Amino acid sequence: MGLWNRVSGAIKDKNSVVLANLSGKSSFRNPVLETAIINATSHDDCRFDKRNAQTVFSWIRSSPISLLPLDWALSRRMEKTRSWVVAIKGLMLMHGAFNCKEPAVQNMGRLPFDLSTFSDEHLGPSQAWGFNAFIREYYAFLDQRALISSENDNRKTDISSFMSQQLSKVRKWQSLLDTLLQVKPRAENMKVGLILEAMDCIIVEIYDVYSRVRTEISKVLLNLQSIKKTEAAMALKILRKATVQSEELASFYEFCKGFGVLNAGEIPAATQIPEEKVEELQRIINGVSDTKMICKDEEDFSEEMEGKSAIVEYKEVKGNLKTVITDKWVGFDEN
Template sequence: MRVWTKASGAIKDKNSIWVAKLSRKGPFHNPDLETVIIKATSHDEGGIDTKNVQRVFHWIRTSPLYLKPLIWALSMRMQKTRSWVVALKGLMLIHGVFCCDIPVVNQMGRLPFDLSNFSDGHLSAAKAWSFNAFVRAYFAYLDQRSAFVSSAVTKQKNNKKEVEETLMEELEKLQKLQGMIDMLLQIRPRNEDTNVGLVLEAMDCVIVEIFGVYSKFCNKIAKVLLRIFEVGGRVEACIGLKVLQKASIQVEEMSLFFEFCKYIGVLNASQCPKIDTISEEDIRELERIIHGASFKKASVVENDEEKAIVLRDCSPTATVSHQKESENGLTTVITHQWELFDDDVIVGAKGIHNNASNGAKAIGTTANPFEESCSLVPYVPVHHQSLPDLISL
């Protein structure tokens, strides 16, 4: 039965390629690109075709005008397939396109196909449910991710003048990032039958994505806490406290998730990062603000991105560059333990620690098919040409 399934899948791929080559070239059709997409999302469950995946990235980075036929061809294939292999490869492919970080891709919005109710039509129900769950969870995250990025880009375009986000807007964005982390942690094999090569390759992509989203959250929470401590509003402090309390739970969940990935062989023991809990000092200070405790507004050294403010941090292990006694007895400490970082690197922070010295190594050494997607071809913007109308899809 397994041999017949493989043979049947190979025949379907060849027929699809034959039909693609005979189709007429147009705004939605590019036979050459469609052929590459079919090969990249073949029925072969041995692993993703990295060569053809990279060729797709090459096309999209050459010109954003190729996005329309790419999305159309991939959407048609995703809507027709009943194979978890093809569906998962399609999701990994669109995930890699997102990682190319091309402006027109970031404006795409929700995914143009729906796999929220995907069901494999070739396996028995007992075997298919875990693969179905994996595909659905992966789709749900990518759909939410695309909508989140598109919303941020649209908002930035509408604001012709550079206006700083309000504190409430920043807190709302933090909550959305936490929601995305929750969705990422749901993408995992549900039983041992799902621990096959293709699923483990997809888990590599998921782990890299967790590092990326979590690093954005850490970077933003550092700045938001500084603003809350400056403003001292009870409403903002209350929301900030909920964010920190949820973050402390998510730190534990991520640690368990990485341990699980180590168990199934996605991460090596030396690569598995360890994440400490949220700083209790930050939580207590927010509670003081909520309960009306007054404190002297802390001042921040301008343009010094390596320092952050932590109130009443008198621990002997803290690296202190300056501390000042306030009028009511509270101590304001400026410490080096908040570390801001680029979006693709996760490091420790005062509010969210990371004790693993090899955490960054885990990112660099994690195998995933997207690692070359941003270095194949330099992006050359197209002038005097209209960009694809994605809404019409």
């Protein structure tokens, strides 16, 4: 960031703080909270202000009933800014708010602002495109995370629909992981401290989401006695997806290590899924047909019914892709 942009940004932040303190307290405005949000999302591109961020998080914990002042102040800040620095800091602040684990934040439904079309106005197109893409991807993840967190998972169901809901839950977390793996710096000029701080947050979140996927898959495998044949096929598709994502995750970690992201220093170790659970799932599927299940689109898939595992790989046979059952499983240790 150039000297003029630094000075201009500092002046804007100072004026915003003055206006916040002159506004007075109301049902949707809190000068102390607004000041902390402005300082936490300042135009200073050197670092994220954790002290002021903690002030915001402390307010959330002490005032969990109403998020109106937080929503109003942060939304106003985000929707007015055309600075990639302020936008990324705002997303990091929102990310930290989710980690406060307060029900009011978890149940907000969607983010109170929209950065899906964000564009920085202080850099030229050749310099800004990487930052713009990063902000849009980071926003897409947080917005999807907010939606998933707000869904009520405590609905009363009968035994026959329990497994379907568990499988649906896994698919949602796998979809969120797909979105997370899109959040990464794509331009050389993005090797700056603030981006690396944001990526540290992303790496921690990826670990958490991938662990949730593994946990939910384990729940499915523990309840195979109630699974239907169609649900078993869905479960097998989920396991195939887990294999693909494990490969993408390894590639993502390698990319982040090369970029200098500290939390990507070591990829979590793999673990084995109980073989008897895989065999039980295969026996359920084998009850459908002794022949291969051939499908034509992504919603359907082909599986060979013989072998010792439910994980799928692809091999090229005479110019065509063939589905092959393997005995591989990748997941995180429970530590």
